[in-house]
Amino acid sequence: MIRTGRADLAFDGIRTEFGLRSSFPAAVLAEAEAAVSRSAGDRPDLTSIPLVTIDPPGAKDLDQALCLEKTASGFVVHYAIADLGLFVTPGGALDLEVRQRGQTIYLPDGNVPLHPTVLSEGAASLLPGVVRPAVLWTFTCSADGVPTSVEVRRALVRSQAQFDYESVQKTFDAGNPHPSVAALAEFGPLRRALARKRGAVELQLPEQEIESNGEGWKLVTRPRADVDAWNAEISLMTGMAAASLMLEARVGILRTLPDPDASAVSALRKSAAALKVPWPADVSPGAFLAGLDASTPEAMALFTDATRLLRGAGYSAFNGSVPEVTTHAGVAAPYTHVTAPLRRLVDRFATEVCLAVSGGQELPAWLAEALPQLPSLMGASDSLASKVERASLDLVEAWVLAGRVGQEFDAVVLRSGDHEAEIFIANPPILAKCAGKRLPEAERLRVRLTEADPATRQVRFERA
Structure with missing residues (x-):
């Protein structure tokens, strides 16, 4: 356990070491405050859709709200995403500040937000019981979970309730889930089966988390509940649909990861053989890993070895010609980020591309000019976030021991x-x-x- 005072001082040290700034310049705060009252314009009122959010306990920066409907022929999925495009003026003080930040950085004693909290935890957040501007994705899916039509548009929405993963999982376990998410228990496994069929790679390594115990901090591992995995599939489906829109229009930004080279797959097969874990020759790496019992030491070792399959992730911006690498090996499909604009810079720009493309419009000049800058901005931000997370874990590990x-x-x-x-x-x-x-x-x-x-x-x- 870490005593609270010492922990606070230490995490402040990490903030200083990595140049993290929780506060915002006065001009940025003023612009954000002014944006709160900005009109949402003429957009359809879809507040009748019974959306709900599922986030970690106590979260206030709510990016996504969800509603699934089981139909006679399959499913309809409504997925509302916070509309940051309404609040951020291109080229303004807020826009320039968030480009420098890249994403929200999380530390045990508080985050370093991408946007001022008046937006990220207020006017732009999909908080329950209030009308919010959003970008609404609507998927009509077949009985096997495959989208047959996709629509994306700006709308007004209202979340009915805010849930956390653990409480939602308990409702499924008890057999009484909320009607807006009840179909997740069928739709989620269908999407996961499609992912395995595509050859998606998922590494089920133990995830360390730093948790307050009231007096200080402790390390815990939290097993991934079914609801976590099912909910993630909705986000992945949306990112894949967004990537398809971009590729068809030959403009946008993709989250890419090259396919693993033959030597990496060969090395993993050798590890499996050494550990006496059967791996049939006709089974893909993703399917092989998905079939392992994550609780066994052999699986933990193989998941660690398999990290070499997922090297080289990046962002590819394009306008007029499609990049050489268009897929993400972990997803086993083209993919982009559009579902977390409150917490990640690239999502706002990718969403604006999708809205323009689906509306048959040319990209505005500010958006076309910004696309080539995003890969380096996000690459630097991802690297920083990873270093801060590792430093925080290393610090708490050392203190606990x-x-x-x-x-x-x-x-x-x-x-x-x-x-x-x-x-x-x-x-x-x-x-x-x-x-x-x-x-x-x-x-x-x-x-x-x-x-x-x-x-x-x-x-x-x-x-x-």
Whole structure:
């Protein structure tokens, strides 16, 4: 556990180290305040659609609201996305500021928002019980979950309720889900089956989270509930539909990831053979990984090895000619980001492309000029967010283990190298380095803590 005072000081240190600014310049705040009262214009009133949101507990920056309908021939999915395009003036002080930020950065004691909270947690957020401007995606889908028609338009919407993943999962487990999401239990698995058929790659590694316990901070791992996976499929479907619109119009920005090269797949097959995990020759890497029991040490080791399949992610902007790489290997389809504009810069621009294309309009000059800048802006922002997340986890790991040097723990070897191995300790949940040459992957072993230094954020073990 970390005492609150020390934790706050330490996370402030991370903010300083990475140049994170929670506050906004006066001109940006003034522009955001003025935008709150901006007219939504002439758009259809679709507040009768019984939308609901599903987010982490206590979230206020609500990007998406959802309503699924089961029909005689399949499904209708309504997916409302916060309309940041209404509030951000191209080239204005707010626009320039959020381009520098790129995305919301999350730390254990509070986030560093992309937009001023008067927008991200207020006027633009799809909070329950209030009318909000939104970009509404409507999918008519067949009985097997495949979209047969897609519509995207600006509208007025109203969320009926705000839920969190755990509470929604409990309603499904009890057999009484909210009517707006009841069809997720059928539609979600259909979409996941389609993803496996496409060859999508999903790595079910343990996810470390930092959680407050009232007095300080602790590390936890939170298993992914069915609702998490089903809800994610709606976002993925929307991103795939947006990418299809862009590719057909030959303009937009894609989230891309090259297909894994043969050597990476071969190395993963060798690891599977060494761990005595059967992998038929005609089964794709994605299908093979999807069939593993994530709770076993062999699966954990193979998921870690499989990270080499997902290297080279980036953004490809285009206007007039389609880029060489148009797909995302993890999704196994063309894909783009459009569902989190409150928290990620690129989504606002990608959404504006989709609205223009679907409306048969030319891209406005400001949007065409911005597209080529987005890959570098988002690349830098993604890198920063990843470093901040890792620094926060490293710090809490070191604090949790401080004073326990010399103690022994049960661990699983995830990946082995010439001089050290990556290990996972379940209690407390720690991903760390362990000294040792070529430790057998997936082996369960006892390790001894040799270093836990909050000042350097270093945690190291050796084989006991």
